[in-house]
Amino acid sequence: MPAQNAYVTLNNGVRMPILGFGVFQVPDEQTEQVVTDALAAGYRAIDTAASYGNEEAVGRAIAKSGIPREELFITTKMWIQHTGEATARREFDKSLRKLGLDYLDLYLIHQPLGDYYSSWHAMEKLYGEGLAKAIGVSNFYPDRLVDLIQHNDITPAVNQIEAHPFFQRADYQPLLREHGVQIESWGPFAEGKNELFTNPTLTKIGEGYGKSVAQVVLRWLIQRDIVVIPKSVRPERMAQNLDVFDFELAGDDMTAIAALDTGASAFFDHRDPAMVTWLGGRRVD
Ligand SMILES: NC(=O)c1ccc[n+]([C@@H]2O[C@H](COP(=O)([O-])OP(=O)(O)OC[C@H]3O[C@@H](n4cnc5c(N)ncnc54)[C@H](OP(=O)(O)O)[C@@H]3O)[C@@H](O)[C@H]2O)c1
Numbered sequence: 544m545p546a547q548n549a550y551v552t553l554n555n556g557v558r559m560p561i562l563g564f565g566v567f568q569v570p571d572e573q574t575e576q577v578v579t580d581a582l583a584a585g586y587r588a589i590d591t592a593a594s595y596g597n598e599e600a601v602g603r604a605i606a607k608s609g610i611p612r613e614e615l616f617i618t619t620k621m622w623i624q625h626t627g628e629a630t631a632r633r634e635f636d637k638s639l640r641k642l643g644l645d646y647l648d649l650y651l652i653h654q655p656l657g658d659y660y661s662s663w664h665a666m667e668k669l670y671g672e673g674l675a676k677a678i679g680v681s682n683f684y685p686d687r688l689v690d691l692i693q694h695n696d697i698t699p700a701v702n703q704i705e706a707h708p709f710f711q712r713a714d715y716q717p718l719l720r721e722h723g724v725q726i727e728s729w730g731p732f733a734e735g736k737n738e739l740f741t742n743p744t745l746t747k748i749g750e751g752y753g754k755s756v757a758q759v760v761l762r763w764l765i766q767r768d769i770v771v772i773p774k775s776v777r778p779e780r781m782a783q784n785l786d787v788f789d790f791e792l793a794g795d796d797m798t799a800i801a802a803l804d805t806g807a808s809a810f811f812d813h814r815d816p817a818m819v820t821w822l823g824g825r826r827v828d
Pocket of ligand 1: 564565566567568590591653681682703704728729730731732733734735740755757758772773774775776777780783784
């Protein structure tokens with residue numbers, strides 16, 4: 544099945560590509576070309592954020608591509624500094640303007656920090672006005688997610704969280720399913736940490752299918768019904784990362800990958816007070 548035809552259906556009926564393209568840490572000056580290459584390779588879902596500083600460049604690539612708007616699925620995220628009801632609305636308008644769009648497919652609260660309840664109220668209104676086709680959250684641990692769901696009208700359509708072979712989130716997935724929240728992986732390759740790309744288990748499994756480690760990892764996530772948004776600045780890797788719909792990992796390979804879980808982030812703990820302070824103090828334009 545070509546990547547363009549593989550979707551998940553969110554809790555409000557919106558269809559989201561199960562495989563998209565992320566632009567975190569793509570320098571602003573490189574982003575227009577990188578997104579142009581990604582769209583040419585066949586990606587139709589792009590994941591950015593206000594805090595990535597490259598929304599305008601993403602917007603230029605989208606405009607230049609000539610791809611009909613309805614064929615694209617564009618996600619961006621609101622930074623902590625901009626939480627609050629009025630601020631969230633203003634920042635949404637700013638992101639939309641930078642992206643050159645008149646609606647977003649998915650708008651996410653980037654972190655469960657700051658006055659995000661007020662942001663959520665603003666986002667519920669944006670959703671009601673049709674300006675965001677779906678709204679969701681990112682980096683929400685189970686307690687924060689359940690609390691947000693319990694005290695608001697709209698259940699997030701998506702929770703974008705760290706998920707890769709070393710931090711698999713299998714224990715979290717049933718709760719997300721129970722509430723109808725789609726899990727989306729960030730950092731599917733753990734950004735290469737723990738020597739993921741030369742991991743012996745993943746390498747051996749890949750050899751059995753004639754696939755790379757990257758392809759095995761993406762396929763493994765997709766078979767777990769997890770949306771993936773790998774990032775690469777290289778066209779050959781963009782193509783490779785899309786080419787994961789012509790094989791299926793067998794049960795024993797899924798089990799072997801499950802054994803790689805460390806149960807902990809490969810990056811940092813969102814509940815560490817020092818990290819909360821650092822994130823909360825980070826300023827973006
Ligand atoms: N919500 C959040 O807090 C959050 C946090 C982090 C990320 N994200 C989102 O998730 C997306 C993906 O995560 P990520 O960018 O952090 O990391 P990632 O996708 O796990 O890893 C990207 C790294 O893998 C390399 N790579 C990509 N394809 C490869 C392949 N086929 N073979 C070998 N190396 C390959 C890339 O290098 P090259 O570019 O040189 O190819 C880059 O160094 C982000 O872009 C962003 O949209 C969200």
